Structure formats: structure tokens, C-alpha cells
Amino acid sequence: MTSGQNDSGVLAGDERMLIDGELQYTASGATFDVIHPASEQVAGQATDGTVEDMERAVGAARRAFDETDWSRDLEFRYHCLTQLAAALDRNKEHLRRVLITEVGCPITVSGSQIESPIAEVTHWAEHGKNFEYLVDTGVHDTPMGPARRMIHHEPIGVVGAITPWNVPFYLNIAETVPALMAGNTVVLKPAQLTPWSGSEYGRIVTEETDIPAGVFNVVVSNANEVGAALSADSRVDMITFTGSTATGRAILASGAPTVKKTLLELGGKSAHIVLDDADFNAALPLAAMMACVMSGQSCILPSRILLPRSRYDEGLELLKTSMENFPVGDPWTPGNMQGPQISEGQRKKVLGLITSGVDSGARLITGGGIPRDLPVGYYVQPTLLADVDPDSQISQEEIFGPVLTVTPYDTDDDAIAIANNSIYGLSGEVSSGDVDRAMGVAKRMRTGNVTINGKSHFGITSPFGGTKQSGLGRRNGDEGYREYLEGKTIGLPA
Structure with missing residues (x-):
């Protein structure tokens, strides 16, 4: 792991990715450079993950969803995300320096990229704990006689999150924490230009929380085909993506054969x-x-x-x-x-x-x-x-x-x-x-x-999303949490 710092404050992040509970390098040992945009100098490296690494991460997430109690144990999820919020807060100054190093965000305005997303972890833990997952809609008249109907909100399954470089730590949190609290397992693919905001997140999850192996995975790579493999994988039930409209169109196309749910926040020209x-x-x-x-x-x-x-x-x-x-x-x-x-x-x-x-x-x-x-x-x-x-x-x-x-x-x-x-x-x-x-x-x-x-x-309490070619679905608010859930209507005797 690299953790070098010079007098300017530049701080390299963890080079490794997180797959099935293990911080690791890609098998070949290949890495790629991360450039500090204020100096144009190499600040450090990140492991250059492969399609095979992504396939292993998706497999781990699939097993964790299908074979563990994560999706059903609300209290445990609340416990883990409360741990995560505390761990991120302990690491916030380290995260801030890593963020400035790879993004060039001025330290003066870094609060929206560090303190705000950490606070959102606590928000989603509380929101998820208090969410009404089983809703009784009352008795309804039917040709077969009166029936009571209930709506059960349940996790979608494996969520693939592909995030951009402009506000990487914030969006890594925004696209994964509500998904986790809702009971899904997650594979995160951070942007090539800002891998450390993802790898540091993975390190903190595995070293400082009880989130089980496979529930949260981070695959770092400099290759576009690795993100494409995530969006096309039939074992992935949903893709959440923030980025360009052109890439959003490609994600929709790659998910079409499996009719994969997509939550897209795309370009803007406001x-x-x-x-x-x-x-x-x-x-x-x-x-x-x-x-x-x-x-x-x-x-x-x-x-x-x-x-x-x-x-x-x-x-x-x-x-x-x-x-x-x-x-x-x-x-x-x-x-x-x-x-x-x-x-x-x-x-x-x-x-x-x-x-x-x-x-x-x-x-x-x-x-x-x-x-x-x-x-x-x-x-x-x-x-x-x-x-x-x-x-x-x-x-x-x-x-x-x-x-x-x-x-x-x-x-x-x-x-x-x-x-x-x-x-x-x-x-x-x-x-x-x-x-x-x-x-x-x-x-x-x-x-x-x-x-x-x-x-x-x-x-965080108000739905956010685009119309036309600026995206599909909403983040934030109750609507944003529901994006990571499926509604199952159940009819039973009145």
C-alpha cells in the first residue's frame, strides 16, 4: 500500500481493490499512475484490475446476497452502516488529502465532498431502519370476494455502481450506501482518474466495519471494458451510474439483454x-x-x-x-x-x-x-x-x-x-x-x-434526477431509497 505525502499535502491512497473481503492486487501485479492535477506529477499508483477481477467480485456479491442473511437482517445492516459512518469520520482528514490529491478540489470547498457524504451514511442508516418495508393497503373487493393486499419492499439483489471523477467520494457513498442499507450487495467500479476514493472506501469497510465478505466490493481499473463487464453481467440485478450521457446510453444497451434496472444521472446543460x-x-x-x-x-x-x-x-x-x-x-x-x-x-x-x-x-x-x-x-x-x-x-x-x-x-x-x-x-x-x-x-x-x-x-431529503437525456430515476429522498427496492404485492384472505 502506498501512503506517501510530500510538503504540499499530496497523499497517495491505497493501491488495492476489495474483492470478497480481501484487499488485493490484480494477479499480474499491473498498476496505473494517478496524476495530481495541480502539479501534473505522478502521485502514486492503483492496481489495474481486469475483467476476470470484476467477474470474481460479481460472484462474491451474488453469493453474499443469495447465501447470507444480509438482505434480511435489518438490525445488522444498521449496525454496520453506523460503524461505517464512525470509521469514515475518523479517517476524514486522510480522505480529504487523498481527494485533493487525485481531484484537485480546493481544500476550502472540500466539505461538500467529505463531511457531507459522511453525514449521509448516518442519514441512510436511520432512514433504512425506520422505513416501512411491509405496507398494509387494506381490504379490496375482488370477483373472488374481499382480499387484503400488502406491499413488501425487498432488495433488488446485486447492485453495480459505476461512478465518475468529479465528486468521487461523495458519489461512491451516494450510489452504494442506500443500496447496502436496503439489503443489496454491491460492486463499486470507481472512475479511472480517481481510483483512491474507491480503494480507501474499500479499505475502511474491510478494516473497520463488520460488513461481511462479498457484501461490498471495489474493483479498480484503468480499462473501460471492466466497467462494461459489470453492466453486462447477468448476475447483476441493477446498475447505478453517474456520468456522461454517451456512457449512459452504452450502459442501457449492455443491460438490455437481461432487462437490468438502471438508475442514471447523466449530463446537464442547465x-x-x-x-x-x-x-x-x-x-x-x-x-x-x-x-x-x-x-x-x-x-x-x-x-x-x-x-x-x-x-x-x-x-x-x-x-x-x-x-x-x-x-x-x-x-x-x-x-x-x-x-x-x-x-x-x-x-x-x-x-x-x-x-x-x-x-x-x-x-x-x-x-x-x-x-x-x-x-x-x-x-x-x-x-x-x-x-x-x-x-x-x-x-x-x-x-x-x-x-x-x-x-x-x-x-x-x-x-x-x-x-x-x-x-x-x-x-x-x-x-x-x-x-x-x-x-x-x-x-x-x-x-x-x-x-x-x-x-x-x-x-439528501429531496428527490434528485433528470428528464430527457439527463437520466432515469431519482436519488435522495424516500424516492431515492425506493430505487434500490422492489415492491411485491401480496394478496391474502381478508
Whole structure:
């Protein structure tokens, strides 16, 4: 196991994966490098798992579901997840340094990626303990006489979780803990760029909890076919995935032969409609901040700003000032709120989309390149583009970088039409001095979630998910817990 730390705070994570209760390397001993995006240097390695490793992990999860009491012993599951919450809390500073090392998330804003998911473990343990798994729906008239009907909510079986690199520890927790509490067994495949947020999770599970062998497995790999093998395996009953829409389509296709349940949180291209009666001084600096925190690597980021033509220049000036003064730099330095992009490939994609926007007629207001004072690390300047064509590539394609596009509109109907002009429907925002007017606009936006006047829709107690090509199903809230359960209707004598 690697656990090296240098003076900057860089900390490598556990190289191993967890299969059937054992922390292990792949049979060949092959590893792949993990790069610290703020230094562009190799921070350590992770074992390079294979399709054969994934098959063994799925087999372990299948046996643990079919042959143990895990799915039926609610009190034991509660005990194990309570242990897990305490263990994660003990390890949180170690986890924070590993996270910053592999993601480049600024330490100033790391709480949402560390403290928040740890708190969610406790939430799901309590939610699952108090959930009503057997519901009596009363007596119903039938041609055969009165019958009492009950609904039994039972675990689905083996759940495969495939997670992305932007908020890896948070999503590793969000996609596996409710599944475990509901009685399922799990195989986690973390993203190639952020393997340690998965391997450290597996280490803590096996070293510091009573979760039985095979119930929770982590397969780390740099090969795309390993995740594909998980989604296609007939022994897996459900796939939960967060990531690109293109990969989501592939997962749906690979699961189709076995009619596998899929819970998908996919891409987003959210619009923020700023109405003409909005408090621009409150709404727009916050919009600029949201574009840059996490380096713009967020699926719910409202990256399309729609401004009324009557106040267009005023809005652009506020956005420009905010983005030019946003603190960008070394993620280990307190106060910085934007770090690097996750990789050189991701930075090239962001810069290429900015160039595409300018080529299609957009006006570059600020940013657009690499910060001169940050020549090392995968940094991108906070970037503001105005006069953006709603049909252009940069207005239609998810950027995943610190970039805001601004498009003018004339009427509320015009703004709603522009907002809905997208294959995506994950999130959105409305700002207005009249909450009833904002609510009317929000209801017409074809998206799964909407924020009004900065009051976030996102939280562990509220369902979250997309419409159109932004996904299937919901996370969080009671609806999110039910995603990991099957409802069985039972008819019995009245």
C-alpha cells in the first residue's frame, strides 16, 4: 500500500481493490499512475484490475446476497452502516488529502465532498431502519370476494455502481450506501482518474466495519471494458451510474439483454433564467461563483445564463467583475476556490469548446485561456462568453469547465424556449423579484430540478434526477431509497 505525502499535502491512497473481503492486487501485479492535477506529477499508483477481477467480485456479491442473511437482517445492516459512518469520520482528514490529491478540489470547498457524504451514511442508516418495508393497503373487493393486499419492499439483489471523477467520494457513498442499507450487495467500479476514493472506501469497510465478505466490493481499473463487464453481467440485478450521457446510453444497451434496472444521472446543460425584475447584484455574483467552484466540473451547474435584453449590459458587467476576481490557484492554499481541471485531456476539451464558441460568433468578455501565473497544473481561466447562439455547440454541449455563456432574450416565453432547447434536463435556475412569477417560469422548464433565487433544490431529503437525456430515476429522498427496492404485492384472505 502506498501512503506517501510530500510538503504540499499530496497523499497517495491505497493501491488495492476489495474483492470478497480481501484487499488485493490484480494477479499480474499491473498498476496505473494517478496524476495530481495541480502539479501534473505522478502521485502514486492503483492496481489495474481486469475483467476476470470484476467477474470474481460479481460472484462474491451474488453469493453474499443469495447465501447470507444480509438482505434480511435489518438490525445488522444498521449496525454496520453506523460503524461505517464512525470509521469514515475518523479517517476524514486522510480522505480529504487523498481527494485533493487525485481531484484537485480546493481544500476550502472540500466539505461538500467529505463531511457531507459522511453525514449521509448516518442519514441512510436511520432512514433504512425506520422505513416501512411491509405496507398494509387494506381490504379490496375482488370477483373472488374481499382480499387484503400488502406491499413488501425487498432488495433488488446485486447492485453495480459505476461512478465518475468529479465528486468521487461523495458519489461512491451516494450510489452504494442506500443500496447496502436496503439489503443489496454491491460492486463499486470507481472512475479511472480517481481510483483512491474507491480503494480507501474499500479499505475502511474491510478494516473497520463488520460488513461481511462479498457484501461490498471495489474493483479498480484503468480499462473501460471492466466497467462494461459489470453492466453486462447477468448476475447483476441493477446498475447505478453517474456520468456522461454517451456512457449512459452504452450502459442501457449492455443491460438490455437481461432487462437490468438502471438508475442514471447523466449530463446537464442547465439554464439560469434571470428575469428583468431580479436582484442582479445578488443573483449574478453567485452565478459566477457556481461556474468556477469545482472548476466548473459539476453536472448541475447552470452554465447558460439568459439575461433580459433590457438589462443585458448591466448583467454582463457584473458577471465579468465577479469572474475576474474569483480566487483560482493551488488547491492546498486556503482561500482558493477554483483548482485545476482533472486532467490535461479535460482542459483541452474545455479550451476547445471556448474556441468553438468564439468561432461561432460568441464574444469573449474575459478569460478564455490558461492563467499566466499558473503555468503548472491543468488550470483554465474563469471564462465569460456573450452573445451566444442558443443552437451553437458551446450552448448545446456540456463543457465541464469554469465557463459561462450568456444569451439575451426579449420575453419570458422566449427565455423558457431557449432554456428548453437542449437534449438535457437535469437542473435549472430562475431569479426574480416576484417568487410567483419565478414559480410560473420554473414549472415550464423541462428539467428535473429548479432553484429559485439561490434556494438550492439539492439535498439528501429531496428527490434528485433528470428528464430527457439527463437520466432515469431519482436519488435522495424516500424516492431515492425506493430505487434500490422492489415492491411485491401480496394478496391474502381478508
